[in-house]
Structure formats: structure tokens, C-alpha cells
Amino acid sequence: xxxxxxxxxxxxxxxxxxxxxxxxxxxxxxxxxxxxxxxxxxxxxxxxxxxxxxxxxxxxxxxxxxxxxxxxxxxxxxxxxxxxxxxxxxxxxxxxxxxxxxxxxxxxxxxxxxxxxxxxxxxxxxxxxxxxxxxxxxxxxxxxxxxxxxxxxxxxxxxxxxxxxxxxxxxxxxxxxxxxxxxxxxxxxxxxxxxxxxxxxxxxxxxxxxxxxxxxxxxxxxxxxxxxxxxxxxxxxxxxxxxxxxxxxxxxxxxxxxxxxxxxxxxxxxxxxxxxxxxxxxxxxxxxxxxx
Numbered sequence: 344x345x346x347x348x349x350x351x352x353x354x355x356x357x358x359x360x361x362x363x364x365x366x367x368x369x370x371x372x373x374x375x376x377x378x379x380x381x382x383x384x385x386x387x388x389x390x391x392x393x394x395x396x397x398x399x400x401x402x403x404x405x406x407x408x409x410x411x412x413x414x415x416x417x418x419x420x421x422x423x424x425x426x427x428x429x430x431x432x433x434x435x436x437x438x439x440x441x442x443x444x445x446x447x448x449x450x451x452x453x454x455x456x457x458x459x460x461x462x463x464x465x466x467x468x469x470x471x472x473x474x475x476x477x478x479x480x481x482x483x484x485x486x487x488x489x490x491x492x493x494x495x496x497x498x499x500x501x502x503x504x505x506x507x508x509x510x511x512x513x514x515x516x517x518x519x520x521x522x523x524x525x526x527x528x529x530x531x532x533x534x535x536x537x538x539x540x541x542x543x544x545x546x547x548x549x550x551x552x553x554x555x556x557x558x559x560x561x562x563x564x565x566x567x568x569x570x571x572x573x574x575x576x577x578x579x580x581x582x583x584x585x586x587x588x589x590x591x592x593x594x595x596x597x598x599x600x601x602x603x604x605x606x607x608x609x610x611x612x613x614x615x616x617x618x619x620x621x622x623x624x625x626x627x628x629x630x631x632x633x634x635x
Contacts, residue, residue, distance in 0.1 A: 345424045348384040350393045351471050352408060353432040354401060359525040360455050361472065362401065362435065363462065364448040377452065378465040379472070384429065394431035400445050401435075408433040416470050430471050456525035457500050460566065460613035469612055498523040499563045501551040502609075504617035505535075505543025508625060514538040515628070517620030518551035520558070529554050532620045534628050544569045545590040547617065548576070548606075552597040561602045566609045568618075573608040 354362040363377040382397050384390060394408040408431035415427045444451060454462060459472065500521045507514040517532030531554060535546055548565065555563055567573050574580040575591070582591055598604050611618070 346427070347424055348427045348429065349381050349467075350384050350390060350397055351379045351381045351428050351430045351467065352394055352397045352401075353379055353411065353430065353471065354398075354435045355432065356435055356453060358455075360453040363452050363454050363464075363468065364444065365450045365452075366447070366465070367449050375463065376465040376468075377454075377462045378468040379430075380448075381428075381467065390429045391431075394429075397431075398433050402433075404433055406433070414470055416466060418466055426467065428467060428471060455523070457498075457521045457523060458525075460609050464612070469615060499528070499555070499560050501555060501563055501565050502614050502617040503544075503547035503551045503565065503567055504614055504621050505540065505545065505547040505569075506618070506621045506625065507538055507540045507543050511537055511539045513625060513628060514540075514543040515621045515624035516543050516545075516547035516550055517617050517624060518547055518554065519616040519620060520551065520555060520560070521616075527616075529558060530616070530620055532624045534624050539586075541569070541571065541584065541587060542590065543621075544572045545587060545594065547621070548572070548594055549590060549597065552594065552600075556597065556600050561600075563601060563604050565604060565606045566614065567606060568609055568611040568614040570608050573606050576606045 362380065364380050365377050366374055368375050380397060380401060382393065384393050391407065391410070394410075395404070398404045398408050411430045411432045413427065413429050415425065418424045418426060452462070456472065464472075501518055502521065503516070503518040505514065505516040514535040514537065515532055516535060517530070519530040520528045522528055531550060533546065533550055535543055538546075544567065548567065551565065565576075571580065575582050575587075576594065582588060
């Protein structure tokens with residue numbers, strides 16, 4: 344398997360939007376997909392200097408890029424390649440001052456985290472944008488309650504997920520509540536014990552609704568990667584599994600607390616924030632059991 348070290352640059356505006364650039368249609372890797380600006384690191388290059396030169400391709404930086412994280416992933420779509428991605432971050436003004444994009448890209452978009460599901464993203468973008476969101480959560484250890492009053496009338500999105508390792512098996516549910524500007528208002532989850540995937544998915548919805556009610560949110564778009572759960576909650580499918588009846592009734596009861604609620608199906612790759620919350624809980628419980 345080939346190995347490559349690359350530099351990725353998260354360019355972020357004051358409003359929280361990030362720059363995505365699009366690959367040409369004829370590219371062997373990620374054709375016509377959007378990604379975070381990147382370039383290969385040469386063997387003799389200093390990563391910080393490489394990040395600085397990448398920044399200059401897109402804007403006139405006032406400050407040098409800041410190291411965010413280092414991640415690795417395997418791209419299996421063509422010839423399998425193991426990538427080590429060194430991720431930097433830099434602030435930008437509202438427009439790109441450069442008149443021309445680097446030749447390896449055809450267009451660009453400023454995108455908020457809540458809009459990512461509208462774009463075809465490369466594997467690296469999905470990973471690195473999740474890292475960026477995690478960094479934001481780490482830097483901002485708490486969001487003041489007063490902030491919610493300004494956002495609860497805005498367009499709010501709740502991403503929820505549930506997973507069972509074994510189906511049935513050890514299970515967890517998680518949610519992430521995101522404002523229109525991409526700011527994460529709240530996230531959480533719960534270890535459920537031995538249940539099924541469908542039960543865990545429903546509990547993710549329950550937890551998200553309970554937290555939204557606590558925050559005073561009354562208008563919400565709910566995004567879930569289970570088509571079955573979405574169609575059941577929208578009344579398109581009959582619920583035949585009796586084990587789901589109690590939690591479904593609880594969700595109906597909670598839903599009455601909202602002025603508007605919409606359940607929307609999204610692909611799994613666009614639900615990574617909630618998926619990460621679920622796996623974090625399951626990994627923690629696994630480690631705790633192994634220590635006993």
C-alpha cells in the first residue's frame with residue numbers, strides 16, 4: 344500500500360463558514376468532489392512552511408496557519424493509499440483576494456457545517472471537517488445559556504444516530520444540535536446496554552428532542568441516516584416491531600412540544616458528528632469493561 348503525507352488547510356471566516364474547493368471531473372482521486380485545500384508534503388519540507396505556502400495560494404494571510412491535528416485514513420477507491428494528513432487552520436476575510444484558483448481546482452464555496460450534506464465531499468474532507476468541529480468543542484468547553492435565547496428561533500438542525508455492535512449487542516445513542524451558522528449548541532448521548540440498531544436509532548431521536556426542549560428550541564430539522572426510522576416517524580411505514588412502540592410513543596409525545604419538526608434522511612457520511620458521539624460512548628464502555 345502506498346503512503347502519502349499531505350498538508351490540509353482549514354480556511355474559516357468569522358461567520359464559521361469554511362472554504363471548500365472542487366476537483367475537476369477528470370481527476371483520478373475524488374473527481375468533482377469538494378475538499379479542504381490540500382497539497383502533498385515533500386520529503387524535505389517543513390510542515391508549517393508548507394501550510395504557509397498553501398495559504399498563500401488562496402489568500403493574503405495576516406497570521407501563519409495554526410496546527411490543528413494530525414489524522415490518518417486509507418483511500419480504497421482507486422489504488423489503496425494510506426494518507427497521513429497534517430491539518431492546519433487559518434482565518435480569512437469574506438472573499439478570496441486571489442483572482443484565480445490553483446489549476447488543480449475548478450471552483451470554490453464558503454460552506455457552514457450545517458450545509459455540508461448538500462455537497463459531495465471527499466473522504467479527507469469528511470474526516471478533517473469532523474476534526475475541526477471537535478477542536479471547536481474542545482476550545483469552547485461550554486456554551487452560555489444566554490446564547491441559546493438568540494438561536495432558538497433560528498433554523499436548528501439535530502443530527503442523531505444509534506448503533507449496536509452485534510445487533511443486538513452493546514448499544515449507544517447520540518445527538519448533536521447545530522445552529523444555522525454551524526455552531527454546535529449541544530451534544531450528548533447515552534449507553535443503552537444490549538439493544539438493536541433500530542432501538543438505538545430511536546433513542547438518539549429521543550435524546551435530541553429532550554435536549555432541544557431543555558434549550559427552548561421549538562423549530563427543528565432532524566437529520567437521521569436510517570431510512571426506516573425516518574419513514575416510520577413520518578408515518579409512511581407501519582411499526583411492526585413491538586419493542587419500538589414505547590419509544591415511538593415517547594417521541595410522539597415529545598414532538599408535540601415543537602411548533603415545527605421535520606424528520607429528514609441523510610446519507611451516513613453526512614451524519615458523522617452524531618456517529619462519532621455514539622462510537623465515543625461505545626469505545627468508552629468497552630474500555631471500562633476490559634479494565635474489570
